[in-house]
Amino acid sequence: MPVRRYGIYLLYPPKVPLTSEGLGRLLAAFLRGSSLVDDVHFVIVCPSWLVVPLRELFIAERVPLERVEIHAPQYTPLPLALHSWLIRRRAKRRPAWRTRFKVRVHRAANRQLDGFLRAISHATVGPSAWRMALPLAKCSVMLAALSPLILVVGIGAIVSAKKRRWRRLGSVRAEMASAASSAIDAPKDDPFVLRAYRLMEEAEIERIHEIIDTMTDVRAWYCPTAFWPSFNKIKSPKLICVPDVVVAEFPVAFAELGPRLADNFSLLTSAVRGGQDFITYSDTIKRDTLGARFGIAGHRVTVIPHAPQDLSPWIKGPEASNGNLAGAQHCRALLLDALGRSASPYTASFANPSVKFLFYASQFRPNKNVLTLLRAYEHLLRRQRIGHKLILTGKAKAAPRIAEFIAEHRLEKDVLCVNDLTPQELAAFYKLADLAVNPSLSEGGFPFTFSEALSVGTPVVMSRISVTLEVVTDTALQDMMLFDPYDWRKVAERISWAVDNRNPLLKGQRLLYGQLASRTWADVVNEHIAVLDRIADQQPAGAWQWHARD
Amino acid sequence: MTQPGPTFKLSSHTAARLRELTGQPPARPARRKRIAVILPKAYRGGTLRGSLLLARAIKEGSERAGEDVDVLLAHLDEYQDRDFADLQGLPRRPFAWRKLDAQVARRAMHYSGLDQWQPDRDSYLVPDDGIDNLQGCDLWLIVSDRVPGILLPLRPQIMMVYDYLQRYVPCIPEDESLGYIQSARAAKRVLVTTQWTEHDALQYAGLDPRRVIKMPMLAPDFTKDVLPDPRTDDEAYFLWPTNPAIHKNHEVAVRALQRYYERLGGTLTCCVSGVGSAIIPEGTFPHHFDLANRIKSSTALRAKVHWLGELDDEAYRAKLAGAAFLWHTSRFDNGTYSVIEAACMRVPSLSSDYGPMREIDRQFSLNLSWTPSDDFEAIADQLKTMEVEHIDRRRLLPDTAELSRRCYADHVDAYWRVVRGCL
Known part of the structure; x- marks a missing residue:
């Protein structure tokens, strides 16, 4: 059977935590899906520093390693080696x-x-006072x-x-x-280090492109994010994924995060402006971002929604093979383990594994609307005496205003921040939560919160935003599970209702989850392949060479 | 020799999906435009009422045009829920002004798509609502130019300017006044509600004439309020709504009152109400020193002038309904709703004669009685005349239904047209 080869272009910088962040999980899900397609083979080309983290990611995410081919320059750049040596030495x-x-x-x-x-x-x-004498x-x-x-x-x-x-x-x-x-x-x-890094990256990119130039059997290339304009230097057909341009929607908040982001933003705009064909996850991004902001014609953009993220396999390991009870015990152990890693003495020694809580798994970024959720939660806790804790997965230190809000309102013992969750721990938190909440103001696609929570039997309440309305089309279900994310009172109202009506909500959402679950990552991969095939076929003859493999 | 690509057979599901994806995108409900009506200061009274009316008018106008938009009232966090009772369910959001330095401002503008924008001052303001800095709104309509700095132009702005009072009554420091003018110059459109302010916007503020639009004045439709029973146990009185601001012309007004009672034998009591009005006779402000002495030395003024202070809406309306007439004493401003409210309650008004009040009189057909604003003898004479004629003057008041239309309903479409043009 002839095998068509497609390339994936990765240029993440060193030390990016692929295993604990969405971008890593998404790549892993994509490659797991691609391993089910026999006549297509994906090859990854990346910098030398990414090889080990990628292998670690694939092992953690159970991607069959034999189905993934990684190509990278052989040697680590000298500045990076020096940096690693300094860290080790220290x-x-x-x-x-x-x-x-x-x-x-x-x-x-x-x-x-x-x-x-x-x-x-x-x-x-008394008389024994002489004992002090010695x-x-x-x-x-x-x-x-x-x-x-x-x-x-x-x-x-x-x-x-x-x-x-x-x-x-x-x-x-x-x-x-x-x-x-x-x-x-x-x-x-550090501006100096950043400049040095850019120079080092330039050199590594040249080496990567030398490798790419030799891979004439790769029909087309795919770049899963839009931060790498060097991708556009590839002469073969190419496809860029633009998940979102969230910085443009929250310019003030991102501008306040410092000048480093400005570089990345320039890279992104340059990559998009120089791109040919695009993939994105939602019609919202296609129209409002790529269309309205960058003026990219609709026919150059294909919308490929995600498949649901099913977390249930993570909590159905051998430890949990004795049914629900064992599964729940396993989850509770995972929960205490994760809380135990906290730097907060209160959280680290927290000992009640049956704690009732609301859960929002997300980094703290301006679009994530965490302050509104905190306002709603404070109201629920102090006015409505809801009793639940709120567990978040962002790093409060990286978001001073969130940390300030928590401190100012004395919520340190009720709003717990847990970081760097493993996939098993993430699944366990979702499973044990009474309710998952997602107050995000903007996302590239339908938030994973829905499928992650539903896959382990936990209902969700979410923002009424465009990407969500693309998927949740039933108005009765919309009214049940969606809230206005700009009004904390509405957020509180919906959470309160959902906690009191968990079962009807879960019942309604399971129907939708069932429909969504019929879409798999293999479908997602197939749709990508179809677009890659199309753009490869559109190239003038001679622009690339194809070698069929047996 | 190059080899053509193989024919790849898609699964039927994938093929169908791909057809769907590369063709016209599925119908998605387009995001409704969202307009923020921003109150830059913690206004009360007329400006707050005006803002609520404006928000409602835009919402209603868009609905009438079949182009429904979301309207949000953004205000400083210094109000209570009851202050927004007239908002009729429109959402509101508190915010605080946040200062950005020039570099942060430049980055923010860059991120929002204005790559070439460069700062020309040290700092800029953004409305910090703790959510998205009102970035989810497509247009900012700022009610009054009293923004405490220069707003970062992240969204198109319309500015409502009620008056340039500082031109006639030096009440604002010069640099502050310049800041207000620059704020207005940065707006895409400047709305004014009187010809007088339109003239000042061009002559004083030096705004681009193409950007200044004269709009009809929106007024609360008081005709729909249930008329309270007039208080009959009181002696006959007229009502003087005011506040301690200098342009309210208290010094001249109190001299007129003294003459009305002491020389002309005036019989009506004067009831003074309004935010902060109770402190006027105490002489707290320099412009009230003489007035306070005058009141202390006049038995008639102490006996016949009742300083009621701020009344809640219900108490105010009850008091108004029982009044012989309403007295408006300002030297200059953009006019007052109080004469319209009085007309709705079938109470005639006596007003200082200045441009914006003449315009209000015309727009609402109020048939106001006039006094010069600076001649206390003439004012006292007019007070005496009103004492005699107030019952006859009630007959000159406009029809309630007509008044209702002129307050609000007639102007909703005009406001929507202007806003729509800036979206």
Whole structure:
């Protein structure tokens, strides 16, 4: 049987957490689907630094590795290798001798102090008071013996502190060390490192394109995101996926996130303006974003909606083979595990696995509308005494206004943020939630929240936004499950109703989920293949070479 | 030699889906346009009422035209739910002004598609609603030019300018006044409701004449309110609605009252109501010092002038319904709804004579009685005349149904046409 080969172009930067983010899961779902199509083979071309994370992703997401071919430049670029070496070195480095000495002295002093305090605490006023004498005498003798040393160390410490301060005042070295440290810790926020990265990326792109030029048997290329204008340099037929351009819809909030995003936005606009054919996930993005904003003709854009994300396999492992009860226990264990990783002492030691909660799985981005959800939740908790917790998966540190709201309203013990969930943990949180909520203001396609929750039997309430209305067309169901995301009162009202009417809501949503579930990732892949075939066939003869494989 | 691509057989499902996808997109309900009516300051009284009316008029106008839009009232978070009772179910959203520095502003404009835009000042304002900075709205209609800075032009703006009071009554610092003018210059359209303000918009603010549009004044349709029973236990009185602002002309008005009672033997009591009006006789503000002394030294003024302070709507209407007439004393402004409300309750009005009030009189056929605004003797004479003629003047008031139409219903389409042109 002849096999047609199509290429996937990836250019994610180093350290992108593919396993814990939507973009990784989507790629994995796509490749899992493609593994079911016998006469088409996808090859991935990517930078050298992406090979290991991709393999890890595919293992975590159960993508058959034998069906995925990864091509990348052989060697890691020197700057990246240097950066990795610095990180490793810093992790291994022993503390300086002064630090070690101080730690030892502190420990010894604490031991003596403990002994002294213990003796005092245990003593009584009665005849046994003489028992204090021994530890007191011991301490006094030790202090007397060490007094010259203590004096010398004390004077030395004062002199040393003064010297250090003096040195620091004029020290360019200290500034450079601090800059270097921040460049290692947060390289993306350092303009110099960012510029160096762009140069390194340019060189890596050249190497990638050398590989691509040799792959004449690849009929057409597919780029799953629109941030890489270099994709347009490929001479073969090519197809770019534009999931959304959410920055353009929330310009102020994204502008306030700093200048780094501006680069990415320029890359995106450049990639889209230079693109030929496009795929997107919804008619909304086709018309409102690609059509209205970029002026791209409708015939160049194909809408391929997602297939549902079924999370149930993740909680039906061998541990959960004894039916629902075992499944629930497994989920509760996963929930406590994930909470236990939290940096918050309250969350980390949370011990009730049967906690009732609302769940919103999403990063904290301006379009995600988390503040409105928090306002609604605060009302539900404090005015309606709903009792549930609200569990979010975003990082509050990365969204100061969300962190401020939580702190200002003293919600730290009821709004829990859990991060970096594994697919199993994500499934468990969905399964155990009383209700999933998605207040997002804008998405590229029908939010995964619906299928992720329904696949494990949890109902959902969501925003009444265009991409949702494309899929939820039944007006009775719309009224049941959708709310106006701009009005926190409406969000609260719908959540409150859904918590009280969980079963009717679930019943209504299961019908829709059943319909959606008939679409699989193989269908999605087939539709992509059909578009790739079409654009490949439209190319003038000789523009590419095709080799049939047996 | 190149080899043509193979014939790939699609599954029937995929083929059908692909046909569907590459052809005309399926009918999707087009997103309704959304218009934000923005109150830039925590206005009360006439401007708040005007904003609510404006929001309703746009909504109703779009519905009448079969082009239904969503209208949202955006306001500072300094109100109570009851302040919006007249909004008739339209959504509202609180916001706070947020300052962006020039670089952030430039990025925001870049993201919103205006790549070439460059900042020409240090900072810009955006309405921070904690959701999307009103970016989900297609048009911002700002009610009054009193924006405390320059708005980042992320959305087309229409600005409603009620008056340029500062031209006649120096009540605003010069740089603030310049900021208001620049705000108006940045708007795509500037709406004014009187010829007087239109003239000022061109002559004083120097706006582009093509952008200034004179609109009919919208007024609350008080004819639909249930008329309260007039209070009959009180002695006969006339009602003077006011507030402590300098242009309300209190000094001249109180001198006129003194003459009315002490020289002309006026018999009607004067009831003063309005936000902050109770502090006027205390002389808290410099422009009330002389007036406060005058009241202290006049037995007649202390006995016959009742400072009621702010009344709620119901109490105000009851008081108005029982009044012999309403007295409007301003030196200058964009006019007042109170004379319209009075006419709806069959109460005639005596008003200072200035341009915008003449226009209101014409638009609503109120047959107002006039006084000069700065001649206290003439005003006192007119008060005396109204004491005698107020019953006759009730007959000159317009028909209630006619008044109702002129308040609101006749103008809804005109407002929608202007707004639509900016979408």
